[in-house]
Amino acid sequence: MPIDDLTQVSVQLHLTVLAILVLALDLVIPRRGTWGLLWNKLPAGVATAGLLLGLYPVALLWGIGPRTEFSGCLAINNFVLFFQGIFLVVGALVILLSIDFFRNLRQGYNEYFSLIVFLVLGMTVLAAANDLVVLVVAFELVSIPSYVLAAYLRRDPKSNEAGLKYFLYGAAASAMMLYGLTIVYGLGGTTNLLALGEKLEAHVIAGGGLLAPLALVLMGVGLGYKIAMAPFHAWAPDVYEGAPTPVTTLLSVGPKAAGFAIVARVLWQLGQPLLGGWPMLVAILATLTMFTGNLLALRQTNMKRMLAYSSIAHAGYMLIAVVVGPNTEWAAQSLVFYIGAYVLMNVGAFAVAILVERNAGNALIASYDGLARSAPLAAAAMGIFLLSLTGIPGTVGFVGKFLLFGAAINSQTWWWLALVGIINSVISLYYYMNVVRVMYFSKARHLERIRWSAGVAAVICVTLAGTLALGIAPMPLLSITAHASYLAAYF
Amino acid sequence: MSQYLAVGLTHYLVVAALLFGMGLFAVITRNHAVAVLLGVELMLNAANINLMAFSRFRASAGMAALQGQAFALIVIALAACEAVVGLAIILVLYRNMATVNPDEADELKW
Structure with missing residues (x-):
């Protein structure tokens, strides 16, 4: 050798x-x-x-x-x-x-x-x-x-x-x-x-x-x-x-x-x-995955469980790119871009969840009561990560979803997957915003003050900077992912 | 040798498929974690029979035939690794909860 x-x-x-x-x-x-x-x-x-x-x-x-x-x-x-x-x-x-x-x-x-x-x-x-x-x-x-x-x-x-x-x-x-x-x-x-x-x-x-x-x-x-x-x-x-x-x-x-x-x-x-017929099979499973994740997330009272169902839903979104994939480089690019975006916002959301869990002793959403007053920075960061997971403009999650659904519409055959994805994003808004409501508008105040740790603070800073910066100016990640989608041409 | 005595590829595949089905049945129906693990081992061995049969009957000479046999050896090693980790987890669970029944371990429920 x-x-x-x-x-x-x-x-x-x-x-x-x-x-x-x-x-x-x-x-x-x-x-x-x-x-x-x-x-x-x-x-x-x-x-x-x-x-x-x-x-x-x-x-x-x-x-x-x-x-x-x-x-x-x-x-x-x-x-x-x-x-x-x-x-x-x-x-x-x-x-x-x-x-x-x-x-x-x-x-x-x-x-x-x-x-x-x-x-x-x-x-x-x-x-x-x-x-x-x-x-x-x-x-x-x-x-x-x-x-x-x-x-x-x-x-x-x-x-x-x-x-x-x-x-x-x-x-x-x-x-x-x-x-x-x-x-x-x-x-x-x-x-x-x-x-x-x-x-x-x-x-x-x-x-x-x-x-x-x-x-x-x-x-x-x-x-x-x-x-x-x-x-x-x-x-x-x-x-x-x-x-x-x-x-x-x-x-x-x-x-x-x-x-x-x-x-x-x-x-x-x-x-x-x-x-x-594999694209049709995977398209049906993607639809099933999105609805399962988002509908079951609605009733969760535990933050980790809610994020688990949310991550199932995001697997469904990403499967759209796999279905459209072999035909266009756009789909390959949207897959790698979405995974990059998903890593930033999901690790960020979990970092805040770890911070709250270490202080409250449990992972219940009720522990986020009045977090905006006891830890305004953590609450704001969590809010931005959740907005990004929903796909609100100004965050990297929006650019990711825009590319994904755009690839589906562009392929013409799979336009309905984009429709399913948009309906699911609207459903997900409900449970993500429920956490924001608890943090900002709850009368009760579960935690008096928050003790930060250096590692968690560093991760929140990095992911927050990435989520916002790439949401407003996505060009750097777009050009990297454009080079990463050679695959479609290669095989 | 008369024709109906010859054991061919299909015979091996049928045996492997039966073994796989039995393993899957054990995984689905057994409520003892070790029995589920045994079912998984049956499924892995079914895959090994498949590999050996295919490498003997289907692959062209040389490299391709060896691939199936090397694959089977690696699967045996992986099955051992998986069993070690699985039994360790089952043991720790038994110490804490005095049960090895996955249905009785129900701290986590939606």
Whole structure:
């Protein structure tokens, strides 16, 4: 193997070394005595800095052109690199949110950061997977750390239960996906995604059969579970509520974004030969996902559960771009733009939720009573994140939805998906604005004053700046995402 | 050898499909977390039989045939990893709640 190949996977190599380094630091530094402070701070700091440093190899690989490396196992193109950049930023933001949250953890404080880095590693491989074997391994590398992270508060029954539910749903879903992938391998005779596209075309011309659609549906179960698509969303509210809130933040953006990267790449390459009518099937599921998420969010009294249903609804919006995707570059661009926007506003909303939860001791929406008076800055930030999640002009969420629905209308066939999306945005306004009402117009005042932590404050500043700046002047992200949508031309 | 004794691709696929169905049935009906995990293992092994059968009968010579076998080996390793993490989570839950029945673990409800 030529040494040049190794530079092509420098992001993954960097993350592997980083995860092991964080684990080693935890072991080498004495926990007690004068070194205690270092033990407390260094691994988290190294993990954050290391994740952000990972953006450098991503930038180096950016724009060289689409190609496959390692005997065709990994696809490297701007679409994939954009996702990898997002995962690195998400990992760093989640670590900043976690430092204060897990401070009183008696065991496994630093292992937590190592697990986050392993999870980010899994996501960077999953987004780039161009081979069924790599896809399955990366899928498990994302899943297994997330099961552990969901159950990380060992003495909290809710967290245990979240871990168990996530594990049981996840193991069953990934086994079904694997069974589907073996059928795809059997039909195509190879595990390489690019080669499979051509081989499967030949199979369809030769007559096809029922096996191909069956394989697509089984794969859809596994991937649909990862992105919380209805009807495979049932785990999401329970897991989001029970898991420690920084982990919920990670699960709501990280594996979901990685899932979308691989859903888009698999469907755009293999969808047509496996089942000609897949866009209609996914369009129906997208509609179902949007309505399920938004209608069930209306009645929630727990902030984490409400955001769980909201994240299901957002998966529905993003599926619109997957449906329209293969025909236009516009749709590929709207998908990556929306995921970037969604990461900013959703991590921001969860950061405020973590702040309030740490002060109130619970995640009920009732704890937001009169927040505008006890913590005006936090309330204003939450308000802006919720407006952005609704899609109000002036926020990045609006630009994202504008691109998504625009792509659907532009395709002509799928104009009705834009209509469904707009109806759902109106429904979502009700439950998002309910939180604003509680914060600003409630007579009661649940919290007297708020104690901030540096990490949470930093994350809120970064995401708030991104949400507003890219909402008013979206050009920088637009031009980056325009380069990241080469995919449509490539395949 | 007479024709009806020959075991072909279809036989293996039918066995795998039956195994997968039994695993799925266990996952859906069992109310013991370990039994659900066993069902998942059955489903994974069904996938492995598929892989071995396809790599033996369908793939052209050389590289492609090996892909299926390597795939199966990797799936076996992944199944072990998943079982370890799953059993650890089940054990922690049992310590806290004295149950391994997913239906009885109902702290979280909408």
